[in-house]
Amino acid sequence: MAVDDRFTRDFREMQEDRPLGTRNEIVTGPVSDWATDFSHFEPEWAADPYPIQDDLRQRCPIARTERFGGGWLPTRYEDVAAIAYDTERFSSRSIIMSNFRPPRELAPVGGTPPISSDPPFHHDARKLLLPAFTKSAVARREEATRAFCHELADGLEGQDVVDAARDYAQHIPMRVIADMLGFPPEDGPRFREFVENALEGVNLPPEERIARMGMLFDYLLAQIRDHLDDPRDDLTTYLINAELYGRKLEPDHVAGTMGLLLIAGIDTTWSAIGASLWHLAKTPADRERLVGEPALLPTAMEEFLRAYAPVTMARLVKEDMHWRGAEMKADDWILLSFPAANRDPAQFDRAGEVVIDREVNRHVAFGLGIHRCVGSHLARMELRVALEVWLERFPVFALADPAAVTWSAGQVRGPRTLPLRIG
Structure with a gap:
């Protein structure tokens, strides 16, 4: 099949054709007062944001910063929920707080639909993705996911200390998303680079950010061309052929959605798996209980x-x-x-404690409102299987060096290095 005319134009050019929007200055540096000068890229936030959030919730529940060109940080559950549901006054055209704003002309589609889309377009763009993320569709991926987790565990056998973030957690969503999109599994290291560019490079000049995102779109374009020449039963071919309002999706819609699935589908689950293993490594009572009561794992998760x-x-x-x-x-x-909403004492009893047999747990880890995570079933499956396999293969483990654990900065937080002593 010849390359479809819709995809003959380089995605980098598409991005460069768009105005950059409002540009701001460098946004990181020491915080003078979290209530008036917050920055979620500082080392103390990455290491442990919860005391900061708890303090703000008490004395300044909607914090302010002049960084990023001006922004707000609500820390109460009721405020976070109110904004999440209010699409009349708040736009989702950019979901990454950075040193420049995309222009208003991008609404209601945004650069990575449907997460960047506003109503009414959002509803229809999201609906296209739902069949791929149903419980039954996800269940069909569990066997392969479990086999891959065991394969990773095989590679860790015999070592005294392993990095559970680098050598286990990150690879699981990379493989699952690659399989869903029909990308080569050996491209995993490139996916990590794309994730870091998108989520941790917000302090770069806009031109450099555009250039780095161009690397992602170059990759996606190559994958789209490959699928046009060799269609198969995967999510990329589905998006290429999908129709909205009686016509096929625009090329930047296809690429934007693929980019969203690649980046969000990897980093969020990688972080959740790593944080769970970190907790169990530093909390032997919880680890021992889950090893002895595996039926409790879904609740603990x-x-x-x-x-x-x-x-x-x-x-x-x-x-x-x-x-x-x-x-x-x-x-x-x-x-x-x-995360701040999930630790609000007005919403959760013993909010600051981890209670692995908590019976009532209406957390908002997957968001609220129209943008609640479309991949929540997939993320839960990956997290559950990853923990089941780890606890089966390595029932005894602990932090090798608590000070050596590092966490990502920005809007997706999880362990990036997690040295564990196993056995």
Whole structure:
């Protein structure tokens, strides 16, 4: 099959044709006061954001910063939920708080639909993805996921100390997403680079960010061309052939959605698996209980998701307004912290504790409102299988050096190095 005319234009050129939007200056550096100068890229936030969030919730529940060109950080569950559900006053055209804003002309589609889309377009773009992420569709991937987890564990056997983040957790969602999209599994190391560029490079000049994202779109274009020449039963071929409003998807819609699945589908689950293993490594009573009561794992897993929710999303204020005591301006950022909401004592009993047999647990690790994670069934399957296999293969493990654990900065938080002593 010849390359479809829709995909003959380089995606880098598509991105460069768009205006960069509002540009701001470098945004990182020591924080003077978290209530008036917050930055989620500082080392102390990456290492342990929860005391900071708890303090803000008590004395300044909607914090303000002049960084990033101006933004807000609500820390109460009720405020986070209210913003997540309010699509009239808050836009999702950019969900990564960075040093520049995409132009308003990108709405309602955004660069990575459907997560960057506003109503009414969002509903229809999201609906296209639902069949691939149903419980039954996800269940068909469990056997291969379990086999791959055992394969990874085989490679760790015989070692005294292993890096559970680098050598186990990160590879599981990489393989699952590669299989779903029909990408070569050996491209995993490139996926990590794409993730870091998208989520941890927000302090770069806009031109450099565009160039780095261009690397991702170059890769996606190559995969799309390969699928046009050799169609197969995977999500990439499905998106190429999908129709919306009686016509096939625009090329940047196809690429944007593929980029979303590749980046969000990897980093969030990688982080959740790593954080869960970190907790069990430093909490032997919980580890021993789960080894002895494997039926408790699904309940414990939900508590890990609550207590160590990896994802924070961003919104943009649509128009100047007074909102719950905050004088918000058009295009102010809102940093929508689901981790902070999950530890609000007004919503959860013993909110700051990890209670692995917590019975009532309506956490918001997967978000709220129209943008609740479309891949939540997939993420839960990967997390459960990863933990089941690990506990089966390595029932005894502990932190090799607590000080050597490092965490990612930014809006997806999880262990990036996690040295564990096994056996």
